[in-house]
Amino acid sequence: MHAYRTHTCAELRQTHVGETVRLSGWVHRKRDHGGLLFVDLRDHYGLTQIVTDVDSEAFKLLERLRAESVVTVTGRVVARAPEAVNPNLPTGAIEVRADDVAVCSTAQELPMPVAGEADYPEDIRLRYRYLDLRRERLHANIVLRSNVIASIRRRMIDQGFTEFQTPILTASSPEGARDYLVPSRVHPGKFYALPQAPQMFKQLLMVAGFDRYFQIAPCFRDEDARADRSPGEFYQLDFEMSFVTQDDVFNAIEPVLHGVFEEFAGDRSVSAAPFPRIPYREAMLKYGSDKPDLRNPIVITDVSRHFEGSGFGLFARIVGGGDVVRAIPAPSTADKSRKFFDDMNEWARAEGHAGLGYITQKNGELGGPIAKNHGEEATRKLIAELGLGPDDGIFFAAGKEAQAAKLAGAARTRVGEQLGLIDAKRFEFCWIVDFPMYEYDEEAKKIDFSHNPFSMPQGELEALETKDPLDILAYQYDIVCNGVELSSGAIRNHRPDIMYKAFEIAGYTREQVDTNFAGMINAFKFGAPPHGGSAPGIDRIVMLLADEPNIREVIVFPMNQKAEDLMMQAPAPATPKQLRELGIRVVEQPKG
Secondary structure, three states, X not given: OOOOOOOOOOOOOHHHOOOEEEEEEEEEEEEEEOOEEEEEEEOOOOEEEEEEEOOOHHHHHHHHOOOOOEEEEEEEEEEOOHHHOOOOOOOOOEEEEEEEEEEEEOOOOOOOOOOOOOOOOHHHHHHOHHHHOOOHHHHHHHHHHHHHHHHHHHHHHHOOOEEOOOOOOEOOOOOOOEOOEEEOXXXXXXXXXXXXXXXXXXXXXXXXXXXXXXXXXXXXXXXXXXXXXXOEEEEEEEEEEEOOOHHHHHHHHHHHHHHHHHHHOOOOEEOOOOOOEEEHHHHHHHOOOOOOOOOOOOOOEEOHHHHOOOOOHHHHHHHHOOOEEEXXXXXXXXXXXXXXXXXXXXXXXXXXXXXXXXEEEEOOEEEOHHHHHHOHHHHHHHHHHHOOOOXXXXXXXXXXXXXXXXXXXXXXXXXXXXXOOOOOOEEOEEEEEOOEOEEEEOOOOEEEEOOOOOEOEOOHHHHHHHOOHHHOEEOEEEEEEOOEEEEEEEEEOOOHHHHHHHHHHOOOOHHHHXXXXXXXXXXXXXXXXXXXXXXXXXXXXXXXXOOOOOHHHHXXXXXXXXXXXXXXXXXXXXXXXXXXXXXXXXXXOOOO
C-alpha cells in the first residue's frame, strides 16, 4: 500500500465498500457525537467523511488535532445508513472507518477559518493566501483558471497558431503606462524594463515570417488597481497573424472565445458568432461607453433637436450653445415613486455631474419639471419618437458631448441594475470598431493618438495626407463581454512611410521615431507583411466565467490595491550590498 494514499478524497463510491484504503489530507471539520467522531478529510479533489469510535486510538489522536492539520488515515470503506447519505457530496454514500491515523503535520490556531465561506478582511486573506486558497470557492476559481488556459491553448493550436515566448527583460517604452525598471549590474546606470505587453516582439515575429503566433503572456504595468485590473502584472492571450484583414482576425479569435465561454459557462448562454460589430461613435451614442453591456436593453438617444427653442430654458441654452441632450429610457417605472427619480438625480450629482433631468409617466400621464416646462405636445412628440410606452420614464443627460455621453452611459447601467433588466445568465460579446486614429488633447493643446499609435489608418497614407486628423479612423478594435473590455487590437501599420507620417501628425519627428521605436521601424525597412492581432485578458476572462466582481479572486497570489504582496512582504528595501553592486543610491522622498 502506498505510504500516503490509495485514493483521493473524491474517489470513493459504494463500489469500494469493504475495501481497505488509505487517504491523506487536511482535517476540514470535526463533529463529536459522543461515542463517535466524524471528520471531513479534504484534499485538492474533494471530501471524504472519516468516522471513528471512542475506544480506538484513532479517536484520541483525531480528537486533539486542530482543524487544517494534515493526516494520513487507513481504514475500511463502509456504506452510510440511508438516512445519513449526503446527496450533495460525490462521496456522500460512503465513509471510511479509521483503523489507523498518522499525523503528517499539525496546524496552529488559524488566523482565519478554511471551512465555510465567511467573508474576511482582505489584508488577512492576502497575508495568509495559502489558507485562503484552501477555501472551496477560491480553490475552484484557480482550478477554473488553469482549465480555461489549457482550453485556450488547445483551441489556438487547432486554429494553426504556434506558441512562442518573448523576452521579459527588454527596453523601456515611451508609450502607455509606467514601466517597471530593472537595474543592470553589468551596465551600471542602465536599466531594463519589464514588458507592458509583447507588442513589438510579436510584430517582429511576423516580420521574421512566423505567420501565426500566440502565447499566454505575462505583462507588467506600474498602474493603480481596479476591480477588473490587478496592479503590477497580468496575463493575456497574446496573438498576431500575417497577411490578414480585420475580418480575418475576428474570424480566427471568435471561435476560440466562444468555445471557451461555452465550455465553462454552465447554465449561462453565450452570444453566437459572428459577434456584433459596433462602430465606436455609435457605441458612444447608444450606450455612452466603448465597452457596452449588451445584456442591458436600454438604448440612449440624442434628443438635442427637441429642445431647440424649448420652453425648458436650461436645455434650450445647452443645445443653442452647441452641446447635446441625451435621453435614457427608464422602462416600466409607473410604480416607482418620485424618490426613485430624485435618487438618480442625487446619484449623478454625487458622481460629479450637474444632475439628471427626468420625465415620469403613469398610464400616459406626464410628470416631472421637464415635461411641465417643455410642454405637453412637445413632450409627447419626443416620447413617440423614442417609441416609449405609457408607463416608461426618461432620464436626461445634458452638456458637452463627451460629458453627456459619460453620464448617460453610467445612468444607463445604473437604471438597468436598479430595474433588474440585466440578465446574469448571459454572456454577450461585441466588437467595437472604427476607433478614431487621433484625438485633441485639451491639456497639451495638441493632436495625439487616441488608442494605439501602431495601428494602420483607414485610407493609409492618402488619409493622413488629405483628411482632417480628427476625421481619420483606424483599423483598431476592442472585444467586449458584458461591459468588460477583454482586449484591444489592431491591424498594424507595417510601412515606414505611413508610420513616419502618422507620428508626425502627433508631433513626433522622424528622429524621435527612429530613437524610440528603433527595433520595429528598422525591421519594417527590410520587408514586413501586413499583420494584425489582439490580446484578450486571461484574468478578465476567468473573472467573468467565475462570476467574481474582483479580479483578485481569480489570481493565485495577487497584490493588494497598494501593489503590495502582504504574504511575501514585497516590495522591500534592497540591502546596502545589493545597491552597491548595482551602483544605485536610494534618495528618500520628502515627507508630507
